[in-house]
Amino acid sequence: MQSHPNVQAVQRALDEAGARDGSGAASRVRLLPEAAHTAAAAADALGVTVGAIANSLVFEADGTPLLVLTSGAHRVDTAGLAAQLGVTHLRRATPDFVREHTGQVIGGVAPVGHPGPLRTLVDTALTGHPQVWAAGGVPQAVFPTTYPELLRITGGTPAEVA
Numbered sequence: 001m002q003s004h005p006n007v008q009a010v011q012r013a014l015d016e017a018g019a020r021d022g023s024g025a026a027s028r029v030r031l032l033p034e035a036a037h038t039a040a041a042a043a044d045a046l047g048v049t050v051g052a053i054a055n056s057l058v059f060e061a062d063g064t065p066l067l068v069l070t071s072g073a074h075r076v077d078t079a080g081l082a083a084q085l086g087v088t089h090l091r092r093a094t095p096d097f098v099r100e101h102t103g104q105v106i107g108g109v110a111p112v113g114h115p116g117p118l119r120t121l122v123d124t125a126l127t128g129h130p131q132v133w134a135a136g137g138v139p140q141a142v143f144p145t146t147y148p149e150l151l152r153i154t155g156g157t158p159a160e161v162a
Contacts, residue, residue, distance in 0.1 A: 006104050006137030007031075010113035014143065017112070017153040021144040022131035028143060035139035037107035039072025042133060042142060049073070052129040054122075054150060056109040058093040058102060061085060065093065065101040067118040069111055069134070069150055071125040074162040081121075081161055108138040111154045120156035122147070 011029045019027040036042035039053040046053075053072030058065055061082075070076055082090035098106050102114045111120065111134050126132050126147045134150070136143050150156060 004138050004141075006108065006110070006113065007141050009103070010110045010137040010141070010143070013110075013112035014153070019112075019143075019145055019149055019153050022146045022149075027145050027149070029136035029141050030143065032140050032142060035107070036142070037139050042135075043072060046133055046142065048131075048133065049129075051125065052132050054111065054126055054132045054134040054145075056111055056135055058098045058106075058109060058118075059090055060093045060097055061087045061090050061119075063089075065097070065118050066090070067102075067109075067111065067120040067154070067156075068123070068159075068161055069120065069126070069154070069156065070123040070161050073125065076161045081159075084159070104135075104137050105139070108135050108141065110135045110137045110141075110143075111150060111156075113137055117155065120154040121159040121161060122150050122154065122156040123161045124158050125160075125162065126150065 043050040051073035
């Protein structure tokens with residue numbers, strides 16, 4: 001699995017960005033014993049609170065992709081977020097739309113390693129965790145990082161999304 005092209009793309013993006021894991025070490029993609037398709041499953045596998053999981057959710061915002069990195073402890077308020085962004089239609093993207101714009105499948109979408117840049121919002125609720133975990137390109141892969149690193153490596157914008 002470590003040789004999966006998506007995992008390689010994520011690790012390459014982390015390396016190129018000089019991403020750190022919260023302890024000062026380079027952020028490395030890790031494989032879980034089993035696929036974690038939900039924040040709760042990832043939190044259980046890692047022994048962390050669900051709020052420390054950075055869910056990568058792709059939305060279609062007036063026809064363009066929007067990546068929202070949200071704390072696993074809550075849901076995105078799509079109506080409120082649409083109003084904040086000034087978009088008419090904001091809805092969860094279809095699996096095909098997600099794959100087209102990220103090269104990854106739902107349940108394993110990473111914040112980085114996509115074919116091209118994505119507009120990204122990073123949930124301010126993640127600031128309460130010294131280390132956060134994000135998907136690594138496939139449902140079985142994750143990597144540790146921090147809130148400031150997520151902002152830096154994604155070029156994301158801090159946002160209240162719940």
